[in-house]
Amino acid sequence: MADAIVAEGLVKTYGSIRALDHLDLKVSEGTVLGLLGPNGAGKTTCVRILATLLRPDAGRVSVAGIDVLAHPQRVRQVIGLSGQYAAVDDNLTGYENLEMIGRLYQLGKATARRRAHELLERFELADAAKRTVKTYSGGMRRRLDLAAALITSPPVIFLDEPTTGLDPRSRLGMWDVINERVRSGSTLLLTTQYLEEADQLADEIVVIDHGRAIARGTANELKRQVAGERLEITVALDSEFEAVRAAVEKVCGEVPDADHLTRRVGAPAGSGTRTLLDVARLLDAAGIEPLDIGIRRATLDDVFLTLTGQAAEEDETKASGSATGSRQRTGRGKTGRDETEGVR
Amino acid sequence: MSQVAGALHDGWIVTKRNLIKIKRVPDLLIFSTIQPIMFVLLFAYVFGGAIKVPGVNYKEYLMAGIFTQTVAFGSSLTAIGLADDLTKGIVDRFRSLPMSRAAVLIGRTTSDLLNNLLVVVVMGLCGLLVGWRIHTGILGALAGFGVLFLFGYAMSWIAAVIGLAARSVEVAQSAGFIWLFPMTFLSNAFIPTDTLPSWLQPVADWNPISSIVLGLRDLWGNAPEGLARGSGFPAQHPVLLAALWSVAIVAVFMPLAIAKYRRVSTR
Known part of the structure; x- marks a missing residue:
């Protein structure tokens, strides 16, 4: 099977902070890769590079066989991105948001309208289609954000922490939608700090910390590592x-x-x-x-704690006092957003 | 689709999105209208009595200045709007789409231009009420408004660069605004430049604001014979200079803003 996403030796540095440190990723067509890591591990930076929003300092990236750095505009035609911060317009209605994004994907007027209606229906937002997004609940916003990423049924989808901050019921709803998407053949890269989420959705999991992959394998393979x-x-x-x-x-x-x-x-x-x-x-x-x-x-939680716990300790003995060592970490913190990660 | 056609197509979609916001959240429009009305009334009735400009009724003199100041101040909307989109992450969404890299900026500057249009209409009515008149007929009137809006549009591109560089909406608001005070007041907008200290007069005369203002007074017949016009080239060719300034500003700041947009990241 061909690889839909390939990243080799990705490096990205912000001042003295190395957000990505020679990260390699490979996602086979039609599969789901879960990128798992604590706040500030480099997950968002990685997605931003793959989705053409950010250029790495070093490394090679290709998506659907297209070189991301050489042909970003061609890559944009085949990807859908749904970010950590739901990027939909508060002042537009759900329908207006989807129609606008469809048009900006260069769909014709009629197609954009049809797709907007279809997706609102499928994401159970049809009743709220004519309300401004301002009035939506957190779960509805995320569903709309995801719908926006799927307007063109892109072959490659990036989801950056799709359920962070959602209540358990909305999270289950998002999982259903994402699972359905994957069954239809898209390739998906999903970042999460929820281990059960990676367990539920991902075929393969890469655990990253300090911008490096510290483990990879299926959920079961990873669990076996922790006796x-x-x-x-x-x-x-x-x-x-x-x-x-x-x-x-x-x-x-x-x-x-x-x-x-x-x-x-x-x-x-x-x-x-x-x-x-x-x-x-x-x-x-x-x-x-x-x-x-x-x-x-053992659950993935244990895997995660074991792996990142060890990594953190090594770091402290190796690099105590240095700027990289002092990066704020919240361990398994399940709430709050990546504060140290994005670009600021 | 050629690049320009693509930019216009996508730019218009973004423009419509921004216009919907003006319709649904008219606060910004309302406040950006109240401010120039306040200026008209303050200058006409408070300072107007104290400022004597020989050879002309001050209310006639004043309006070109306030129109120009208004569209200049109006440009800060562009900075605020872009900073707002950046902080809300919607710019990330736009940047991940196969759309023109100029579209978000074209959309922003265009919707702000239309916002300016509404403000100017209200202000014009207010000016007519306090006694301002255009004495040159329809062509002169239209030419004047053309010069005015071209300048406002150009200023929006400066503000776009500021908005993309600002780290928050609050910063964009102050940074987009504060430099406009000295720029508009150090001109012939409210006073004849020959009342300034002699070393400051050339600065004020060559200030683009002065060219726009004097150009408007000429085109609208608000600059009767004998009015102090400053000195040198700007005094003789204000309309030409006004157009040149606007075109030059767009030529410099449009590419700057687009280059900045390509690299900008969400905060």
């Missing part, structure tokens, strides 16, 4: 959260990952079900009944 089982507990009440955290720490013997927002506590379950029973007894004695408790096989 072991994890204990996961979700509690119903805020007041119980701290007690659960303490119990898990006591039994597992290390500081657990505790997410207060979702009231979820997780840690490696060293002794498998034994660990589960020990924690369960402690919670029972304290009169706490968790919403959910169980042993999980």
Whole structure:
């Protein structure tokens, strides 16, 4: 199968920050590549280069067999881009946005109109077609933004964090739409900081950090790299959260990952079900009944933490005090946008 | 499709998009209209009494100056509009499309020109109310407005460069505006330049604003015999200079803005 997207040795530097550090990517036609990484890993920079918005300092890029640096305008005819910040016009209606973008893709008037209506229908925006985008919810805006990228049914699609900031229901809706798109034969490059999203949508995953690919493979291949089982507990009440955290720490013997927002506590379950029973007894004695408790096989989250955690530590010992080492990192931060990444 | 035809086709689509915004969010239009009306009234009734320009009724003298100042100030809309599009990421969308690299700028400057047109109509009516008249007939009137709008359009291209360089809408707003104050006041727009210190007079006489203003006064018959016109070439050929200035500004700043647009990135 031919490669729809090829990037070789991409380098991009902003001042002392190396956003991309000899990054290589290959995406076969009709497949989905998930580009996974924390904030500031270089995901957006990579997409901007592939989508002709930014020139790399070094490296070669081709999309659908066209050299991006030599023929950007030809590349623009075969790509669709949906960015991190939903780039639709607030003051236009949903229909007006799509029609305008269709016309700017050089579709004829009639075709642009027909496509706009079709996409509004398919993305469940037909009822809102005549409202200005200002009145749309976050999920609707993203759907419209994605629809705009698909106006010409482009063979290559770039989606930069398509679901960042969406509520869970809207996210599921976006996944459906994206999956449908891929089944129709487009090649897709998707960046995300959500591991489950890459798991759900991508055939192949490249984990990047500090502008370098630190792992690649299918979701299963990556999961296999992290052995072991994890204990996961979700509690119903805020007041119980701290007690659960303490119990898990006591039994597992290390500081657990505790997410207060979702009231979820997780840690490696060293002794498998034994660990589960020990924690369960402690919670029972304290009169706490968790919403959910169980042993999980490694998820991409674990892969991600293991890989990027190690990378971060290496960096600190190697380059402590240097400007690159001081780049702000939020680890597995799932909220907020890439603050250090874009061009400013 | 040739490059020029493509630029016009795509530029018109972007223009329509901008015009829809003016229709749906008329705030900017309203405020950009109120300001020149304020200037007309302030100068006509507050400063007008104190400023004596020999040989002419000050209200007649004033209007060409305020028209010119208005279209110059109006150019800051271009800076604001572009900065706004940049911060909202829609420019990234446009740049990823197979459309002309000039279209966003052509669309912006064209819709701002139409915005200017509306403002000038309202201002003209206001001027007629305070006693300003065109004394040269329809051709002179039209020629004058032609010179005026050509200049406004040219100024928009300077503002486009400012808007693309600004790092936020707020910066674009100040940067697009602030330099216009000395530029418009250091001219014959409100006072005869022979009242200035002698070293400043040539600066004011060669100021493009002065050429536009004097050109308008000539074309509209607001510059009677004996009116102080400054000195040298600008005093003798204001209309010619006005046209040359506008064309020169477009010739320099249009390519600059387009080159900047190609490299610009979202902040």
